[in-house]
Amino acid sequence: MASALEIRDLGRVGYAEALALQQDRVAARRRGACPDTLLLLEHPPVVTLGRSARAQNLLLPRAVLAARGVEVHEVTRGGDVTYHAPGQLVGYPIVDLDARGARDVHAWLRTLEQCVGEALAALDVPWRRIPGWTGVFVGDSPGREGAPEGRPRKIASIGVGVRGWVTFHGFALNVDVDLDGFDAIVPCGLDAVEMTSVARELAAAAPDDLGARARAAVRDAFLAHLG
């Protein structure tokens, strides 16, 4: 039997182009013209503002961002502000929750966290959730006293859109992205949280082919849950 989840590895795709791709795929999925699909890709540097975005979480003026070659997009996903750049693995699952008998948008957020978390575990990065903060984290609980490395660090951001129970947008996992780019924003409006990446967490233990391994781990995790 064919897999219920088709995975497409698209390489580097501009934000606007990827959004158009997603919208086409959502329309096709709603018509029943294609299976559930996971689009895997990475974006050139771009800041996106979700539906709950507050202006104060964009720290640099748009003109400064433009001078750095960073685009700014306002998008129809939930959540606040986020940053994408090469070295970050972006996944856009186009999944019909109704067809899967899973009409619960919050449960879908938890599924995305689980899949990304399992991929991290396969890469030897221990992961955790922080109740109330959607996303995937490493490190200790917020507010706890201790060494700087004990503080929670965000490794993957999540924000989705739903149209007639078909999902789009999804997650962004920092694999070996240049973390300085996040200085432009307060990620997801959470100012207690610093961003990290798989490469930074593994440090010297990071394999040379980390990007390929991360893609494979994400594919496996999504196929295990949605395949």
Place this chain on the structure above:
Amino acid sequence: MSIAVELPALGESVVEGTIARWLVKEGDRVEVDQPLVEVTTDKVDAEIPAPVAGVVEALLVAEGETVPIGADLLRIAPGSERTAAAPSAPAPAATPPAPAPSASTRSGPSATPLARRVAEASGVDLEEVAASGARIRREDVERHAAARAETPSAPAAARAPEAGAPAFLSYSLQPGDKVVPMSPLRRLVAEHMVLSKRVSPHVGTVAEIDLAGVVRVREAHKRAFQEAHGFALSFLPFVVHAAVRALREYPRLNASVVEDAIIEKKDLHVGIAVETEKGLVVPVVRHADRLSLAGLAEAVEDLAARARSKKLSPDELKGGTFTISNPGRHGNLYGFAIINQPQVGILRMGEVVKRAVVRTVAGEDAIVIRPIMYLALSYDHRAVDGAPANGFLHRVRELLEEAEFDL
């Protein structure tokens, strides 16, 4: 006849959504399944489609507002014909056109519900607003408000300071201050607290309760209860049990004030105030008088656990007729809770502390050590006078001190 479009269920754990953006406006024609509005909840953005084709009669919720699942978002007049609410509708006869249904129950000029709310929020008198169509719409109100703000006339300028918050309520941000925006739940709680204190004259009374009997019952059953139910038996179910029995004897405490009547309720549903990381919620033990002590303990444990893991359904937060608040081990001596409207009473437990008290032992006065809890009742003096309120609290005390509980 128009139909209301509700905020649909977005999943078991989703209790509310925030209107992110309207995709239609009043007077627009919509087709079946056409997206009407974008709603956000946590990190999800969802579009709500039109269930029928028709004309958008009224938007009932403003952008940025947070509403519970099931709340009406907008009204659509189904069919291809424009309805009486729309400007081009012909009057049925020579008589003037009938006002739209939603406007007929209100006084003043014909305006859409959204326009009324915007007018109220911005302090605009609808009588002064010129309508661009058959009814005053939001745009008309906003245009009027903008024009008013720009008018440099003396009366408007003199009125301006009164329209805003009084000067003593303002605060200018200092370096190092932390700004914590209110969550939707925090805003709801805040509004409810202000409303309750405004409509309801609170009076407080406190009882000192000797829990020696309750402690005896609890100690005797502690281990068996833990093994049978998987959690420890706390003092809270004892207090709930005593309170519901006393409420049966004092029905005036299980009541609501509705306009100029007091409604004493048949059913007894007890709200239990629970602190969660997101704020205060009050899940309800329905028909608390039909439950045994163990049944109450189970219900309270279940509701509190699910409140903390955010797994309560909206129905479980509704319909309480009386509330009990248990701040737990750090509850201090006593305190007066704010009444959970539209109820008329709330009990608030203090911490249980061993104290030296005077008792008659073998005919002699003696100082003995007993576990003591102060139990405070806040009651609404519109509905309840001192005699029934004190009688009720005294009866709760008697029941707890007699400690005739079956497990």
